Amino acid sequence: MAEEKKKGFVAEFQEFIMRGNVMDLAVGVIIGGAFQSIINSLVNDIIMPCISAITGGIDFNNYFISLDGNKYATLEAAKEAGGATLNYGTFITVVINFLLMAIVIFLLVRSLNKLHDKLGKKKEEAPKPVKICPYCKSEINKDATKCPHCTSDVA
Structure with a gap:
């Protein structure tokens, strides 16, 4: 009887995995991971240097609070010394990454919806x-x- 339950579980799991929506979700996660690296590059290599130039050389990644009471010139120096830090500048960068990714996804979905609406009007049943x-x-x-x-x- 335990063997029947095991076969039932395996068959049920295979059915779950082979559903179209699970496979679509897996593809979406993989594409999302690749898309995230593009957005990270956009933020780190293009937008943050522009913000830094506009604000007079501010580097958000070096905004941190040393929790051990020592003063460090950069975050790298604090990490090398083994000091505990609260990296709020890195958090600001991640928030900017998220907002940019949300904007890009919104614009992409909006464009696809407009295209779908145009094609849908042509094919009215x-x-x-x-x-x-x-x-x-x-x-x-x-x-x-x-x-x-x-x-x-x-x-």
């Missing part, structure tokens, strides 16, 4: 020929002789 059941008032196919909802005979 002809209305299906229906009639109303005189008994339950449900829409049924015009060729139906029996209502699928109330099972009444329809002329």
Whole structure:
């Protein structure tokens, strides 16, 4: 009996894994990981240097609080000394990464929705020929002789 449960579990797990939405989710996670590296490069290599130039050379990554009471010139120096630090500048960079990724994804989804709407308007379906059941008032196919909802005979 325990063997039957095991086979049932394995079969159930295989069915779950092979569903289309699980596979789509896996592909989405992989693409999201690749997309994240692009956004990180955009933030670290393009946007943060521009912000640094505009603000007079501010480097957010060197904004930290030393928790051991010592003063360090840079975050690297604090790490080399083994001091505990609260890295709020790195947090600011990560928040900027998140906001930029959210904006890019929003613009991408918005563009895809507009494209979908344009294509959807071109392919408008002809209305299906229906009639109303005189008994339950449900829409049924015009060729139906029996209502699928109330099972009444329809002329």
